[in-house]
Each structure stands twice: as C-alpha cells, then as structure tokens.
Amino acid sequence: MDxxxxxxxxxxxxxxxxxxxxxxxPLAPKIDKEEYFPWELYKKMGKMxxxxxxxxxxxxxxxxxxxxxMIALEEISRVCGSTGITVEAHNSLGVGHIYEKGTEEQxxxxxxQLLHGEAIAAWALxxxxxxxxxxxxxxxxxxxxxEWVLNGTKQFIxxxxxxxxxxxxxxxxxxxxxxxxSAFIVEKDTPxxxxxxxxxxxxxxxSRTAELILEDCRIPKENLLGEKNLGFVGAMNILDRGRxxxxxxxxxxxxxxxxxxxxxxxxxxxxxxxxxxxxxIQWMIADMATTIDAARLLVMRAAYLEEKGVPFSIEASMAKxxxxxxxxxxxxxxxxIHGGHGYMRDxxxxxxxxxxxxxxxGEGTSEVQxxxxxxxxxx
Numbered sequence: 001m002d003x004x005x006x007x008x009x010x011x012x013x014x015x016x017x018x019x020x021x022x023x024x025x026p027l028a029p030k031i032d033k034e035e036y037f038p039w040e041l042y043k044k045m046g047k048m049x050x051x052x053x054x055x056x057x058x059x060x061x062x063x064x065x066x067x068x069x070m071i072a073l074e075e076i077s078r079v080c081g082s083t084g085i086t087v088e089a090h091n092s093l094g095v096g097h098i099y100e101k102g103t104e105e106q107x108x109x110x111x112x113q114l115l116h117g118e119a120i121a122a123w124a125l126x127x128x129x130x131x132x133x134x135x136x137x138x139x140x141x142x143x144x145x146x147e148w149v150l151n152g153t154k155q156f157i158x159x160x161x162x163x164x165x166x167x168x169x170x171x172x173x174x175x176x177x178x179x180x181x182s183a184f185i186v187e188k189d190t191p192x193x194x195x196x197x198x199x200x201x202x203x204x205x206x207s208r209t210a211e212l213i214l215e216d217c218r219i220p221k222e223n224l225l226g227e228k229n230l231g232f233v234g235a236m237n238i239l240d241r242g243r244x245x246x247x248x249x250x251x252x253x254x255x256x257x258x259x260x261x262x263x264x265x266x267x268x269x270x271x272x273x274x275x276x277x278x279x280x281i282q283w284m285i286a287d288m289a290t291t292i293d294a295a296r297l298l299v300m301r302a303a304y305l306e307e308k309g310v311p312f313s314i315e316a317s318m319a320k321x322x323x324x325x326x327x328x329x330x331x332x333x334x335x336x337i338h339g340g341h342g343y344m345r346d347x348x349x350x351x352x353x354x355x356x357x358x359x360x361x362g363e364g365t366s367e368v369q370x371x372x373x374x375x376x377x378x379x
Contacts, residue, residue, distance in 0.1 A: 005071075020076050042120070054241070074299075075252060082355070094163065101183065101225050103222075106223075126156050148221060157211070160211070161198060165187055169181055181235075254330040256348065257334035287333075292327075295326050324359035
C-alpha cells in the first residue's frame with residue numbers, strides 16, 4: 001500500500017474539496033435546520049461523477065478507484081453529513097448492489113437513470129424486528145406465475161421516499177434462515193409499494209429516512225437481483241463496502257470538527273493569549289489529529305484491499321468501528337474547545353456532533369462490528 005496519494009488522486013481530492021466548500025458548505029445549515037433535500041446539489045454532483053462512483057466507465061459510471069471514493073465521501077462529509085450519507089447510500093448500496101449483482105439487462109435498464117444525479121436509488125434490509133439480526137427479516141417474496149409477490153415492512157431506509165428504485169431483501173424460503181433470502185428490484189410506483197412514516201431524527205436531518213410498506217406488491221419475475229436465496233450473502237458483501245464508506249464519512253465529520261477547532265484555538269484569546277497556547281487545548285487537538293489520521297489509514301487500507309480484489313471484511317469492520325468511535329470523541333472535544341460558542345447552532349459543531357452518532361449505528365452497530373472482528377479472529 002502506497003501512503004502517498006497519486007497526482008490524480010490529489011487532483012481529485014482538491015476538486016471535490018473545492019466543490020464541497022463552494023456548493024455544499026453554504027447550504028449545510030439550511031439542509032439541517034429545514035430538513036431540506038437539495039436536488040440541485042445532487043444534479044451538480046452527478047455531472048461530476050460523484051453519483052456514479054461505484055460503477056465503471058464502460059457501464060456509464062465515473063470509473064474511479066476505491067481510494068478516490070473514500071476521498072470523496074470524506075470531503076463531502078467534512079462540511080455536511082446529510083449530503084455525505086445520501087451520496088454513500090446511493091453509491092455503495094443502491095447503485096452498488098444493482099451493478100454488482102445485476103444482469104446486463106438490469107444494468108442497462110436501471111443504471112443510466114441513476115448515475116447523473118437526476119434520480120436516487122435506495123436499499124432496504126432493516127425491518128422493525130430485524131436490525132442487527134438482519135437475517136431475521138420477515139418480508140416475504142412468493143413466486144406466482146411470472147410475478148414475485150412481496151409483503152412486509154422496511155424501516156430506516158435512506159432516501160426511501162424519493163428513490164425511483166429500491167433493492168429489497170425478502171425471504172424466498174422461510175425454512176433456510178439467512179440462506180433463504182433473496183434480493184429484488186422494486187420500482188417506486190409499483191402498486192402495493194408505499195411510503196410509511198418519515199423519521200424525525202437526531203442528526204443527518206437533511207437525508208431522507210423512511211418506512212417502506214409492501215402489501216401484495218407484484219413485480220416481474222426478472223426483477224430478482226442475483227441468484228435466488230443468495231440475497232443475504234450479496235447484501236453482506238455490499239455492506240462491507242458500505243462499512244468502509246461509513247468510516248470515511250466519520251473521518252470527514254471528525255476532520256471538519258478538527259479544522260474548526262484549529263482555527264478557533266488560534267483566534268480565540270483568553271487571559272491575554274490565544275487558547276491554543278494552553279497545553280490542555282494543545283493536547284486535545286493533538287489527540288484529535290492523531291486519531292483522525294489513524295482512522296483515515298484504516299479506511300484507506302480497507303479500500304485498497306477491495307481495489308485489489310482481496311477479502312476485506314474484517315478491515316472494513318475495523319475501519320468503521322474505530323473511525324466512528326474517534327469521530328464521536330473528536331466532535332465532543334471540538335465543542336468543549338469552543339466552550340459556549342460550540343453549543344450554539346451558529347457554528348456547525350453541534351450539527352457535527354449530532355450527525356456523527358449515526359456512524360456508530362448505521363450499516364452495522366459498533367457492537368456488531370466487534371462481533372464480526374472477533375469471529376474473524378476465530379472466537
């Protein structure tokens with residue numbers, strides 16, 4: 001693994017950062033406070049290739065490497081977590097699953113409309129009674145003639161109410177447990193497929209989080225995504241990439257908190273000198289910088305292994321676990337450094353603090369990551 005970004009990767013990082021600073025950052029307070037979904041931003045990102053990062057050029061995507069994907073998520077999340085999680089869920093899960101497991105016919109039908117920021121894809125695994133124990137999902141799919149009939153409820157689905165297509169995991173053989181789950185492509189206007197409750201969240205309030213209800217929802221037989229009864233295996237593979245990406249998102253939010261803290265420590269004066277001259281503040285910032293860089297390296301290692309086609313499940317779990325934990329501490333410490341100002345909504349720190357909590361929960365909780373790591377270590 002090369003610890004130095006290539007010239008192309010450095011240019012990509014510079015381009016995304018400039019876009020994030022100019023286009024996303026000014027909108028971030030509005031996105032959070034008004035739960036505003038900025039379609040105009042996603043269209044601009046689509047033109048830049050940021051909505052097709054997990055798809056090769058030959059299929060109409062951006063064709064960037066996995067390191068650049070992590071860079072993009074970090075730079076976007078550094079200024080707005082809501083935008084970061086929306087881009088991540090669309091690329092890693094919604095689009096990623098269709099590309100990875102879809103037939104050529106499915107790719108040709110669905111990918112073109114999803115790669116340019118004009119439309120969003122969603123991914124539906126979690127249910128009211130199947131969160132960490134995802135294999136316990138109750139949604140069913142029964143083949144009747146040339147149609148699959150789906151029944152069930154999905155919960156906490158990112159972009160679920162606005163996505164034009166959603167990949168839905170459902171049981172096709174109740175007797176086989178996790179080995180009896182399949183994946184299906186469900187189009188938004190399919191009869192029997194409706195949006196239920198929209199969630200009122202602590203953070204990431206500019207991302208859409210919806211309940212999805214399937215009641216005798218009939219889809220064509222050919223909308224089976226991947227092989228029958230292998231949907232859970234496919235979902236876990238997709239989640240490995242998603243976990244690395246959530247790690248990148250956590251690193252980005254933490255970096256945003258560090259950037260704000262550095263600037264404030266140099267500018268804010270108390271007792272006749274900048275607070276950054278005080279050892280207590282210096283140590284907090286030094287610890288933030290060190291742990292953020294360590295988390296970034298874990299994320300990049302997992303992305304590097306994926307790029308090389310090497311199994312990276314334990315590395316993805318380690319990256320997500322560590323990055324989300326240190327990001328929680330970094331955002332908390334950033335508020336402490338800013339004192340009363342950090343507690344106010346005039347600054348982005350309280351938003352960072354609220355937003356980053358999801359990185360310890362979404363796409364596998366920290367407890368699940370520890371279980372994955374321990375299992376891979378032979379326990």
